[in-house]
Amino acid sequence: MPRPVGSRHVTLAPTTKDDELLARLRAGDETAFEALVAQLYGTMLMVARTYVKDRAVAEEVVQEAWLGVVQGLDRFEGRSSLKTWILAILVNQARTRGTREARSVPFAALARDDDGPAVEPERFRGPDDPYPGGWRSFPADWSAAADRIVGDRETIRVAMRAIAELPPTQQTVIRMRDVEGYSSHEVCGLLGVSEANQRVLLHRARSRVRAALERHIDG
Amino acid sequence: MADGTAIRCQEVVEIVTDYLEGRLPPDDVAVFEAHLDLCDGCRRYLDQMRITIDAVGRIEHADVPPALRDTVLDAFRARFRP
Numbered sequence: 001m002p003r004p005v006g007s008r009h010v011t012l013a014p015t016t017k018d019d020e021l022l023a024r025l026r027a028g029d030e031t032a033f034e035a036l037v038a039q040l041y042g043t044m045l046m047v048a049r050t051y052v053k054d055r056a057v058a059e060e061v062v063q064e065a066w067l068g069v070v071q072g073l074d075r076f077e078g079r080s081s082l083k084t085w086i087l088a089i090l091v092n093q094a095r096t097r098g099t100r101e102a103r104s105v106p107f108a109a110l111a112r113d114d115d116g117p118a119v120e121p122e123r124f125r126g127p128d129d130p131y132p133g134g135w136r137s138f139p140a141d142w143s144a145a146a147d148r149i150v151g152d153r154e155t156i157r158v159a160m161r162a163i164a165e166l167p168p169t170q171q172t173v174i175r176m177r178d179v180e181g182y183s184s185h186e187v188c189g190l191l192g193v194s195e196a197n198q199r200v201l202l203h204r205a206r207s208r209v210r211a212a213l214e215r216h217i218d219g
Numbered sequence: 220m221a222d223g224t225a226i227r228c229q230e231v232v233e234i235v236t237d238y239l240e241g242r243l244p245p246d247d248v249a250v251f252e253a254h255l256d257l258c259d260g261c262r263r264y265l266d267q268m269r270i271t272i273d274a275v276g277r278i279e280h281a282d283v284p285p286a287l288r289d290t291v292l293d294a295f296r297a298r299f300r301p
Contacts, residue, residue, distance in 0.1 A: 030295065039280055041280065070291065073298075118235070139264050141263050149274065178272050203233075203235075
């Protein structure tokens, strides 16, 4: 599990195991609970917003989901991971609210979300070139600076802003996969999206974020 | 030996996620990797993508609205109150 940089919140150690976390929650450990709420908030809000239009309503959905989690802690049987169980409760709440608001299921139309290429076509040689489709000039070599790049708070903020500009479905998938570390299998199951469509969304999202980092790093 | 010229850079950038996700068919993996052996540009691109994924994994938690946090914390506390 990736560790947030400089988070102001109490955070759970990345090594905190599901069993240990569950035991702490069932014992009434407020610190563990609050940290989990903070950790999952951004992703939960994003998932909720794919089902309900209004941000305030989406926040209500997240709140209701946590109340459901609190009530259901003893019922959790460990057949999925704790975080997957929490997200499943959220998705149920969001679907119910979304249906009430008569909003269509968002992931049905996702393949038409945004069809731009991963990299602008101008970056590649044209059909009359001896190497059509080849790079006009190579992307910069980041490998030697990788640690500095990912350790730089401004770079991370650039990534965050780039994600915020993505369509909600892409935001949801990249957050679940790359911020929270859910598996593709879990994402597909929770969101009711096919493996292939999940990958398309992830691809578009990562490609956009890479492009934003490139503009930031290489100018 | 797979032919790395069988795929263009412009196509590589569109299947890089399939590659990283382990969802490229074996023959395509061979072509993809043969292309990387020939092409510094695409090797760097793949590297940039991995660094991007790492950077996204370091995004800070969003701020929880105080009212929401208080409500759910209250519910949590109430559950454990004798």
